[in-house]
Amino acid sequence: MLRSNSVTIKDIAKKLGISTSTVSRALTNHSDVNPKTKEAVLELAQQLDYQPNSIALSLRKKQTHVIGVIIPETVNRFFSKAIGGIQDEASKAGYNIMVCQSNESQHIEFNNIQTLLNSFVDGIIISVSKETSSEKPFQRIMDKGVPLVFFDRVVDTLETPKVMSDNYEAAFKATSHLVEMGCSRIARISGPLNLYNSRWRLKGYQDALLHHNLEVNEELVIYSSYAASNVREYTNHLLDLPEPPDGIFAINDQGALEMMHTIKQKGLRIPEDICVIGFNNDYFSAFTEPSLSSVEIPAYELGRIAAELLLKEVQLDNPVYEKRIVPSKLVLRDSTRRIKG
Amino acid sequence: MLRSNSVTIKDIAKKLGISTSTVSRALTNHSDVNPKTKEAVLELAQQLDYQPNSIALSLRKKQTHVIGVIIPETVNRFFSKAIGGIQDEASKAGYNIMVCQSNESQHIEFNNIQTLLNSFVDGIIISVSKETSSEKPFQRIMDKGVPLVFFDRVVDTLETPKVMSDNYEAAFKATSHLVEMGCSRIARISGPLNLYNSRWRLKGYQDALLHHNLEVNEELVIYSSYAASNVREYTNHLLDLPEPPDGIFAINDQGALEMMHTIKQKGLRIPEDICVIGFNNDYFSAFTEPSLSSVEIPAYELGRIAAELLLKEVQLDNPVYEKRIVPSKLVLRDSTRRIKG
DNA sequence: TTCATTATCGCAAACGTTTGCTTCCTATTA
């Protein structure tokens, strides 16, 4: 509030008996300024610890050097890693980021967008909430001429840069791996199908089964929200089936961990009786009992590339609708390591 | 860039044939404006989807409604939870947050401060890096009249609001619990001692031992950075001691998990041969084998309170140096559950 | 009718910059 009045360009001008224009030009390395006065300005600026007022700059230049980021939630390790990538790339270019979380709510997500637009961010990077079904809010961003980049959870129908992992292929690989380990009844815990990712992962899972001449059994597919609340419930449901699964492709490592816990409580052995593979390769997965196989999605890289694409869009005037796919990696551990059945 | 020129107060004024002052007054609910014109302004504003330019407002009012947050790293679940608390509290008051991570580097932390000050944030919430030793940068923030609040990792010598957990008591409780479970040679993995938290946790550990008439044995204290790289190394070192520990108070759950893994590989049983207790109660800790006892620090609440204190400081003009301690909670599980003796 | 009061509104400055245009001065050239 009573912010000690910081030194402005005017102070320098007054103290040097010159006009603000000249000071400005000296500071911004423009032409039309005598080397001597320029030096004097720079010296005084340094001495007075002058810092340009970025608010005034933003108003004048109509750009804030801030990019907005909307993610479902920070506590999700995948997204916090992605934020790291975004931030590193942004700060390299002199940009700051303003993070909002949608808490997986379409409504909050909409508010976030409003907030960021009102703050005049130079661009927005977003990974949509699992509720999100309408593309209107995003269309609105684009209509306003604000660069927009999707990452991971994309809205595929919009003509704007996107970066995501090879969801289909990742699921195909993971499922095929289970088959190769001798599993024939493979369950899949799927995310909500309005998410592009969930749809393609499910398709990858299904196609992998077909590719190995296995039938796709709808009773082995669980449609879960990402909330971890009912993991035990559907795990027991699967295990109590007349013909229970002998392999599980979980929604993520967190879910897989809890599933393994439930499975073991039931007296079943992993991987002998049932194989489990996760998703995202969380940091604890190497230390679980048994250690958990997983699919590694390079979250940091996803974020970094998203920022890269956005900055390209912000700085150049001609938009390029680039769609970048980053490869995933199968990380094999004990939870799927068994002699072929 | 080619941001479609949004509608301003001028547009409304022109279209209504009145001055911008009147429009402003109508919009801000000031006096001195005819109810009829006011209504007309409001209606047109709505119709044109007028959004006040927050940049111009910031310049004029000298406040940005943005609060800066500096944390060691987003991927650390403790801090991402805290961010959640900060954000929820901030947005309730119409504030946005700008997050920077120091990556545990004092140098980057300094840059972050610079960045945030240049962005004219209305206040700063910070949890210092583990490298941080100097208090100068923070003094500088305060000298500039920018409200500053520390949370969790505080610099205790500065006269500014702080919120933290009861580190001493938490460590005392955890250590005492191990003693009560029959441990007499309890190892402690400590964080770097320039951190206030680490010092007090160490003291709580030591005092608990003394309180139970056990000797404090320096060879059982490992000074670790938070980097997880050398966990296996020092775990083996401890286990290979002539008189190895029969209890471990780990630096956090992540470290504890890896330690448990190493311990089991060595053929030792948990908790029979050695008890392990962690810190922070990570979400996987209920599912490890054995499940991991831990100390729960309410990170979200810590963040929320930090924002609460900061906003109080921002909005009122007279600063209050409040120091808030939030209680921790022992979460007991199988890794310390054994018959005494 | 006249004066004072009040309601309503506009003017213009201010926040801290940038920048197109103008101005002034010096030095070069014919």
Place this chain on the structure above:
DNA sequence: TAATAGGAAGCAAACGTTTGCGATAATGAA
């Protein structure tokens, strides 16, 4: 010597608001 070029600097507008002050008109009272 006069014309001109060009270097160096200032003026003022602009970005979108808010707000103190003054202006105008209408209203009421005397």
